[in-house]
Amino acid sequence: MNRAVMLRIAACGILGLGAALLVAALLLTTYTAGKIKKIPLNIDTTLVSNGTGTALDPASLSEQHFVIDRNVPLVSQQQLSVETPANADVVTLQVGTTIRRTDKQQDNGLMLAMVDSVTLNRSTAMAVSDDTHPGGAVQKPRSIEDTKPPTNIALTHDGLSYRFPFSTEKKTYPYFDPIAQKAFDANYEGEEDVNGLTTYRFKQNVGYDADGKLVEPLKYASLYDDAEDGVVTARASLWGLPGDPDEPITMTRFYAAQRTFWVDPVSGTIVKAEERANHYYARDGLKPEFALVDYTVTSTEQTVENQVAAARDERDRVALWSRVLPITFTAAGLVALVAGALLGSFSVRAESALIDPGLDGANVGGFFRRDEDTGPMPAAEAATEKLPAQRPDLHPDPGPPDR
Template identity: 35%
Template sequence: MSLNLRIFRYTTACVVIGIGSSLLSASVVVYTYTAGQLVKIPLSIDAATVSTGTAELLDIAALANGKLLVEPTVPITVSQRVSVQDPSNSEVVTLQSAVQMLRDDRSGTAAIVNASIDLLTVDRTSGIALADPPGSIQTDMDRPAETVVHEGFQFKFPFATEKKSYPYFDTTLRASYDADFVGESDLEGVRIYQFRQEIEPVAIGSKFTLPASNWGRDGTDPVTMTRFYGITRDLSIEPVSGAIVQVQQHYKQYFGTSVDDPKAITIVDVAPRLDAATQHEQLERAITYRNLIQWGTVYGPLIGVFGGLLLVIGGIYLARKASRVDMRIESVENRKSVELISQ
């Protein structure tokens, strides 16, 4: 073998090993970088959702005028829009949620059952609400928002959601309560985790005193009622992204002299669920983000590692093969030298 050919083989082997080693190093760097960039809540959120259902509603205006009227089957639509506000940067994002529940059988202001604007800042990596800056909740559009410190999760679950309980914030009670893992299922062919949050009825707001007849009770003496609230949330989570792809909330408020008053009067009892179009949109967003995360943090780096290992192994093989050829050539040349000397 000529000297130039041997040099070429050794050089090729070294280059292949070098490329493989670089690819292995790059895979680690890519994983570290993409994990830091992709496993974060994006700053471009602007999402609208629609939930529908049928509600049992109390006519508050009629009650104040001495008439007790509870409508049993009122069609309702709940619209929510979540958008990014300031302050938002590489570490935190501030999210605003504007929610409005409308009854579909009325128009204008008469259609509004309730409305609120919720503002909170969360850590972009963990998704957990931050105490600084504090958030706010506005339930009366004629009054300024109230400062409220949020806790736990609200608009999404953490990346790489696990099968365990998570604190989930309730805007009515302004506190977090556990959402418990209850199982796995498929939604439009996508694997999801199911969580449930159950909050037993508790007293909220002010007490109301009206004549007994206004409450549909016997007599004319004044009766004081307390407003109670309870809710059950069923949340469907795409576990890689932590995205909420479906939610049904059985929301109930009622007036009663006690939490278990048998003559309680329903204020609102409704279980809206994301409609089919919204569910599909939520799933598409979750799948897109899930795939980005998996390719950036799992598949891409793994391909780089395997490719790098193959190149390193291939380079070592080429080097050893070239070395064995050199040894054979050297052995042959030595034998020829011995033969010449013996002659």
Template identity: 30%
Template sequence: MRPTSGAILVAAGAFLIVGAVATPLAVAPALVKVPLDQSSVTVSEAKNATVLDFSTLSERNGVNLTAHRAVRGDVDAGNADRTVFNVGVRVIDDADKEITVSTDRVALDRRTAEAVACCAEAVNGAPFKHEGLTYTFPFGTEKKTYQYFDNTARKSYPAEYVSTEKLQGLTVYKFEMTIEPVKISEIDVPGHLVGSTQPTVTAGRFYANTRTLWVEPDSGVIVKGQEKQLQTLRDETGADKIKIIDATLVFTEDTQKQQAKAAKDARGQIALLTTVVPIVLGLVGLALLLLGLFIIIRAARRRPDAAPVGADDQPTADLPSQRSAEPVEEPTVPGGGRHAAEHKE
């Protein structure tokens, strides 16, 4: 192969190696985001709960509750940086009687999962500004305290890291947040309901909750959720007089499996961008780089120092010129004549 081919392979290899480095550092963060078209339904159940029957104004004990929460992404309202969720929660008893209904609309940053002020956000139809995390944790969740928004209290509270556990075959981080009793509304009720002699009184409705969340850290998916929720009516002295709801709601086993699968799928996509693709690009790039260098070096070694000499270009040695034959003179004898002089007597 020509040296030019080697140079092309070296350039291609270097390009792929740069891509291997850039993919986890630049490409992955740009692509790993909360989806715009989020669509999920989670189901929680509570056994032996207590609820207030507003038709009879009496407490019902030993009630089984089921809470359905549907999360739908508003694709048209989202963009590259934010996603918008419309959320509905409906709690019913085992007779399919509706206990509570709530709605929520929130916009969140697609990278940090933090709520952002945008897009007609509201709680139960009333405009309200969300703060902190809401329905998911960030990618790469850390062992630290996060602010997590509570729709009922309409305020964010610290969700503190507690421990690392195994759940549904995954390593998860356990977070816990405590909401001390807070007044969320006032309602008019018969006086006797809160120990008053007045026919009708305005009683404060108080809410408290201990929320525990088990989060898969790579994806930020909440695999399991639990709420120990208490709502009461208080008299004018601040004492609890009657329970509106007292229940511990926990994700069902099927919901936990569903959430675990979502976490595993997200982890696979993240690993593809942060590990698999960079390794493949790096190995292929290195192979091309080495092959290109080999071709260039081999071509350089095979190149002669000078051009080969042809048969017609052989140098001719200088030969002595032939001389013509010349007569050889016989030597003469000094004193004249060819023979020795004769002496006379």
């Protein structure tokens, strides 16, 4: 195999590599990027928020009247983990939420507890539900002494839950409230920097208007069979109401909330959250009479740092597959195509020179022989001139005659 053929084979190989790199860049941009913009399957995190509020003293339930404490320290904790089904298309999040008074110990400090499960589309972050698959469930409340396995109550979910979609847009999204058991709008309000990360801020109102005024509270959706915590009848003295202390007074439990989310628009991760929630009893929903718990909590600094770090990791992963690698492959592919084309041109000229060394010097002579107009040849290569040989004198001159 001569040198020209080897050059041609190398040129074809480099051209093929360049074309493959360009195709790979196109696939990464159009196909692979869409496949990686999905909710991760390894979520296992704890979100903590703290603040203050007005809350019932649980110990007073067995005393002469209920006691309401003000400005008590409260902490909200959410434990997120992944359960089945979880596959290429969907992910199921199980979220245990508690609200506790930190100035009380054990059960005396627990104000609210709920375990919510929801199956989400990994691409859109929307709940997956239909007539036969509700897309979620909540655990039925049980006492501390209850040793039986928890029982799930099917609960149809819709909208977003616990996160926003990749490539979050500046628009209104439906966001599910498991306490109200329905979705409410989360409205885009603007951009805000959170620990160096540009986020979108969304606000959701449940029973409140945009100014924080109670306008349409919801009756609490009890999880007990007899709705024992939804409607309560007690003596007026227990409620702390004036009049006949023994008069039975029936009150209904109501609920309202306001939430603000700071969302990383690339990954949809909620990096910070603020929640104002009000659980109270009243005879008229717009006139709260007895506070169960009314609080405002905000994500702790540690939680914000962890969520920002998680969002950055997702950003880096998306950027690697949708921007860094496509750009790198495109640049390398173009360089390979140019190099292959130049090498191919060189191989054609070399092969032509080998086939016909006598072709016009302007075309092929410069590769394998000296051009005719390059000047005098070196002495060793110059043509030797043949000088005529001197013939022998067959008749020498006899000279002058003797005298």
